[in-house]
Amino acid sequence: MSMITERPVPGRTPGVTERPASAPRVKARRDRMAILRAYVALTKPQIVELLLVTTVPTMIVAAGGWPDPLTFAIVLVGGGLAGGAASALNCYIDRDIDELMRRTKRRPLPANTITPRAVLIFGLTMSVVSVVLMAAFTNWLATALTAASIFYYDVVYTLWLKRRTPANTFWGGVCGAAPVLIGWAAVTGGLSPMAWALFAVVFFWQMPHFYALAIKYKDDYARAGVPMLPVVRSMKRVNFEIVLYTVLTLAASLVAWPLGLGLVYGVTAIVMGAVFLGEAVRLAYRSRTDETVKPMRLFHMSITYLTVVFMAVAVDALIAG
Incomplete structure (x- = not known):
């Protein structure tokens, strides 16, 4: 029976495996990716996708064909940001009940992936950017509807109705359907x-x-x-x-x-x-x-x-x- 011995290497303690120098960088990169995924999750992409599924066809009808490319792009970006902002702020407000529910306890805030303060800043920043974009490139009606839908979803529905009445889904449906009006108003200036x-x-x-x-x-x-x-x-x-x-x-x-x-x-x-x-x-x-x-x-x-x-x-x- 032969025994293989490790040749001593200067500066290394025998029997101790040296950790690759790249390991801390790999861990840091993984941490950054986890945080990025958490921010994306806060926007609830599946909900934003459904909002755009109704907005785009509405704009096409309103324009009688393909709408102006700039208006089309601004509504997609601004509407996506508004939907993501409303969802992120919803996560911030509902963080106390999310940790009690199996369906939501793995969201970024209950999982302690991101701090509540960071989520609040993230949601408010996206809200401002979305409204500014709509104001700069569409019209006052589309802009007002965008701002109102964020406010309604987070303050009227999430903060008030959701926890107080079984009719919460009915009244919450207003902001869920608002992108249709926003898309139409952005193209035509009216309803x-x-x-x-x-x-x-x-x-x-x-x-x-x-x-x-x-x-x-x-x-x-x-x-x-x-x-x-x-x-x-x-x-x-x-x-x-x-x-x-x-x-x-x-x-x-x-x-x-x-x-x-x-x-x-x-x-x-x-x-x-x-x-x-x-x-x-x-x-x-x-x-x-x-x-x-x-x-x-x-x-x-x-x-x-x-x-x-x-x-x-x-x-x-x-x-x-």
Whole structure:
């Protein structure tokens, strides 16, 4: 049996492995990447993406084709910053309840990845930048709507309504649908019946969309003391509202059809509306007797519905243009 001996190296203690000089730099780089990912997570990119899914087609309809490139770019950037700012400030305000909920306890603030002060500065800075961009390159109405939507979401909804009333989702739907009005106003300088009809589609859509999520995380909201409808009302009441607002979503989409949209949109709105309503009815019917029914199926279906319907809005407008 042979024994391999290590040749002594000057300046190195025998038996001790020397740590590569690059290790501290690698760790620092990983830390920076973790912080960068945390800042991105604060903006809730999936929500911002949904906001832009409704804003872009609305601008195309408002312009009767592709809008002015500068206006288009400013609304995308300014709107994205506004949505990210509102989400970051929401995380700052809700940091006390986020750490109590399984769904949110890994967010940057509960996980102590970023300090609350840094998040507050980040959110306020993005808010100012988004409003300044809109003011400099669009018009007063689009700018006012942008500022109002940030204020409404963070102060009226997050700080006040969310913790005090089961109607929080309904009233919170105003800021969720505001990007439609912002996009229209940025292009035209005003608001038309078509803008309000598309606003109504997104507004009513939010109830079945978010109620499905609230059913899934009912225990989380109860633990945090947030009076979401599934926490404080019976499933019969929740199911009724899901079906009711799905019907209103479909109705609003049909109201938009004769206001300037064509056959592509009309057929898409009817077909997707029927599928969406069928899924809402299915959840309402099955949840009466089956506690294992999966509400997230409706949640994901609602995202597909909104995306496809607003894609049809854009296609129809481009065909007509």
